[in-house]
Amino acid sequence: MKKFRCTMCNFIYEGGKAPDKCPRCGAPKEKFEQIPEDKAKLIERSKLSNGLHMHLATLLEEVTQVATKGINDNLDPACVAIFTKAKEQAHLLRQFIKAEIQVHISKGKWG
Ligand SMILES: [Zn+2]
Structure with missing residues (x-):
């Protein structure tokens, strides 16, 4: 599948030819440039890993919410220590993922 990037807003359109206007910003089709095939393949190759990163970030957000409930419950220091560690590590991993x-994105593995 060919990919076309809107030079006004970076929206990437996938199809046989550039759209008549950008679905995101309304720029006319002249503002689209085709992404070279090797770069389009790199985007496709990176989709699984990108999706896994986003899935993991979502799960880590859930870890943060669960851990926060545990910290607030404050049953005993050993529990709080585990929940605190989980919250810290989830935050750290989310920062790694970001x-x-x-x-x-900077290496063209996104689109
Ligand atoms: Zn656009």
């Missing part, structure tokens, strides 16, 4: 996604 940084990695930014690397993917």
